[in-house]
Amino acid sequence: MTKRPSFAIYGILAAFVLGSAFPFYWSFLVASRDNSVLTGDFTLIPGGNFFSNAARVFDTVPFWKALGNSFLVSGTVTFSVVLLSTLAGFAFAKLRFRGRGVLFLFVVATLAVPTQLGIIPLYMAMAEFGWAGELEAVIVPNLVTAFGVFWMRQYLLDAIPDELVEAARMDGCSLWRAFWHVALPAARPAAAMLGVFTFMQSWNDFLWPLVVLNADNPTLQVALEKLQSGYYVDYSLVLAGTTLATVPVLIVFLVLGRQIVAGVMQGAVKG
Amino acid sequence: MTATLSKVDRGRVQETRPRPPRRYRLSNLDTKVSPYLFVAPFFVLFGAIGLFPLLYTAYVSLFDWEVGADEPLFIGLENYRTLFEDDQFWNALFNTFSIFLLSSAPQIVVAVVIAALLNANLRARTGWRMGVLLPYVASLVALTIIFGNLFGPQYGLVNDVLGLVGIDPIDWQASTFGSHVAIASMVNWRWTGYNALIILAAMQAIPRDVYEAALVDGASALRRFFSITLPMLKPTLIFVVVTSTIGGLQIFTEPKLFEPSGGSGGGTEHQYQTVVLYLYQSAFQGLDLGYASAIAWVLFMVVIAVAALNFFLTRRAVR
Numbered sequence: 001m002t003k004r005p006s007f008a009i010y011g012i013l014a015a016f017v018l019g020s021a022f023p024f025y026w027s028f029l030v031a032s033r034d035n036s037v038l039t040g041d042f043t044l045i046p047g048g049n050f051f052s053n054a055a056r057v058f059d060t061v062p063f064w065k066a067l068g069n070s071f072l073v074s075g076t077v078t079f080s081v082v083l084l085s086t087l088a089g090f091a092f093a094k095l096r097f098r099g100r101g102v103l104f105l106f107v108v109a110t111l112a113v114p115t116q117l118g119i120i121p122l123y124m125a126m127a128e129f130g131w132a133g134e135l136e137a138v139i140v141p142n143l144v145t146a147f148g149v150f151w152m153r154q155y156l157l158d159a160i161p162d163e164l165v166e167a168a169r170m171d172g173c174s175l176w177r178a179f180w181h182v183a184l185p186a187a188r189p190a191a192a193m194l195g196v197f198t199f200m201q202s203w204n205d206f207l208w209p210l211v212v213l214n215a216d217n218p219t220l221q222v223a224l225e226k227l228q229s230g231y232y233v234d235y236s237l238v239l240a241g242t243t244l245a246t247v248p249v250l251i252v253f254l255v256l257g258r259q260i261v262a263g264v265m266q267g268a269v270k271g
Numbered sequence: 272m273t274a275t276l277s278k279v280d281r282g283r284v285q286e287t288r289p290r291p292p293r294r295y296r297l298s299n300l301d302t303k304v305s306p307y308l309f310v311a312p313f314f315v316l317f318g319a320i321g322l323f324p325l326l327y328t329a330y331v332s333l334f335d336w337e338v339g340a341d342e343p344l345f346i347g348l349e350n351y352r353t354l355f356e357d358d359q360f361w362n363a364l365f366n367t368f369s370i371f372l373l374s375s376a377p378q379i380v381v382a383v384v385i386a387a388l389l390n391a392n393l394r395a396r397t398g399w400r401m402g403v404l405l406p407y408v409a410s411l412v413a414l415t416i417i418f419g420n421l422f423g424p425q426y427g428l429v430n431d432v433l434g435l436v437g438i439d440p441i442d443w444q445a446s447t448f449g450s451h452v453a454i455a456s457m458v459n460w461r462w463t464g465y466n467a468l469i470i471l472a473a474m475q476a477i478p479r480d481v482y483e484a485a486l487v488d489g490a491s492a493l494r495r496f497f498s499i500t501l502p503m504l505k506p507t508l509i510f511v512v513v514t515s516t517i518g519g520l521q522i523f524t525e526p527k528l529f530e531p532s533g534g535s536g537g538g539t540e541h542q543y544q545t546v547v548l549y550l551y552q553s554a555f556q557g558l559d560l561g562y563a564s565a566i567a568w569v570l571f572m573v574v575i576a577v578a579a580l581n582f583f584l585t586r587r588a589v590r
Contacts, residue, residue, distance in 0.1 A: 005391035013388055017402035020464060023417045024409070026428070030420065084312045091309035103310060110317070112578035114521055117550075117567040118324030120331060120560050125324070141320045144313050174298070175305035204410045206524045207547070211555055221412040225528065228416050233531035235420055242413035253408045257401040264404065264465060265472035 024246060031240035053240035057227065060237065062216065063244065066223035073138050073219060074202040080143040081198045082191050089152025090183040094165050095175065104153070110146040119208060126212055137212040138219065142202060148194055151267070155190035156183065193263035196256055203249070220245050325571065332564035343561065350565035360566065362541055363549040366451065366526075370545065371519035373455035378463050379511060383504070385463065386470035387496065400471075403464030415457060415528040422453040422529075429453075444530045450543040454525045466511050473507035474500060513581040520574055523547040546570050 033047035131137040168178040206221045215226045227241045336343040422443040430440040443453040526545045527536035537544030554563030
């Protein structure tokens with residue numbers, strides 16, 4: 001089992017990874033030229049027009065505002081999901097109370113429920129509250145997820161010894177302080193992963209933001225859609241937009257990739 | 272045992288330093304009530320923003336409910352009757368399943384192969400794993416726009432490459448099968464690496480000694496893969512299939528944005544219009560909220576049926 005694998009294995013994997021990366025590069029490639037070259041000969045060498053195309057993106061859609069909005073929305077949603085999931089997950093994992101089993105079964109049962117299909121009443125509610133077009137409309141409906149509670153509960157079950165909670169209680173800690181001083185520090189690794197996944201999911205969310213937000217106050221995904229939906233498609237412009245929108249995600253991936261990989265693989269075992 | 276121990280402890284503490292009764296009552300109240308306060312934010316919010324809208328969808332589906340109408344008209348199951356006679360709905364359902372099949376089947380085969388390769392004793396292990404996961408972090412919107420360009424009928428790279436090997440250009444947007452293949456390839460590109468990592472995690476959980484015993488018995492590598500690895504992966508493969516079914520049934524972004532300037536999306540002849548896209552168009556372009564709610568509710572039932580099937584197939588015990 002300690003034998004090093006052959007070159008063929010590296011070759012196949014390298015081809016797969018290159019294929020995975022290629023669309024990103026292609027996007028940059030088209031964005032770096034002007035439209036007249038697009039119809040010409042195929043080449044993998046970027047042209048020199050990326051910055052002028054990027055400047056046209058900034059003129060066409062409120063890119064920086066969209067970027068800020070996306071950070072604000074995803075940041076708020078992530079903070080809320082992680083905090084409330086850890087709180088509930090801690091209670092389900094380590095505290096005894098009547099109805100715990102039934103309530104947790106409810107959480108598990110709702111894991112597969114496609115809440116996305118409730119957008120019509122949500123849309124009516126947002127119109128009623130006067131939130132249509134406002135960021136509240138994309139933040140509030142995403143403040144909790146059943147998956148978050150499930151994930152934190154599964155992690156905290158093993159991560160905190162029961163004795164530790166007992167000991168904190170003996171020392172006169174209220175449950176709130178036990179949560180703050182015992183559960184939160186212990187939950188940090190799982191909370192970080194939940195945070196990364198929630199952030200990415202919120203960042204990429206499209207259907208609901210498209211319904212409630214407009215072109216003046218979009219998230220990044222909605223702004224990209226506006227960029228593409230013109231009657232004439234200028235690909236070096238549109239793909240400059242997708243390239244710009246992809247850069248922040250790629251930076252996050254380069255920094256946190258190791259944790260994201262671990263998170264996906266752990267989720268497979270725990271989920 | 273710990274419970275009895277701590278009771279003794281508590282007794283000892285109170286002997287030496289008796290607590291004021293009020294504080295004791297408070298702490299008792301804390302034990303009883305706090306757990307509910309901890310889980311309450313989740314349940315209240317989830318009820319308000321998750322479950323209630325879903326249930327209210329069923330209510331709205333019983334009305335002739337136009338956007339901005341003063342008084343929605345109760346029409347009972349009329350929306351459902353129309354829906355089941357609506358060719359566009361059946362077409363959308365067909366497209367959704369067709370795209371799903373084209374994406375899930377090849378995807379799982381390739382994911383198992385990639386997982387098996389990643390399970391070898393590689394140098395720079397984490398690097399390779401990050402490499403295959405790269406598409407997963409891409410924004411779906413950006414990805415769809417890029418693939419729309421690659422699959423462009425006139426100057427698209429895919430047709431250029433096909434031309435090199437002598438295949439005539441395919442109109443990936445106009446043909447039903449072509450557009451389904453193109454959209455399925457986006458789904459595959461995005462999710463194959465992710466599923467490979469999930470399968471890899473399951474492969475690593477298979478006990479070593481099973482393989483060693485097979486090795487002693489002289490089983491070939493291929494034989495070990497088909498007789499040990501694949502059967503042991505079954506629960507994970509079912510999990511992967513079910514999660515991708517639930518996601519696949521709700522596919523929206525890809526058909527919405529596949530064709531640039533494609534109007535409302537889904538193709539000129541609805542050749543790649545999916546159920547959620549039809550829902551979106553009925554509600555926010557047709558402004559018929561009642562009808563769109565009926566679509567949503569039918570799809571909801573289908574998803575729940577699939578999830579329930581999963582539950583009975585796997586019955587993974589919840590600790």
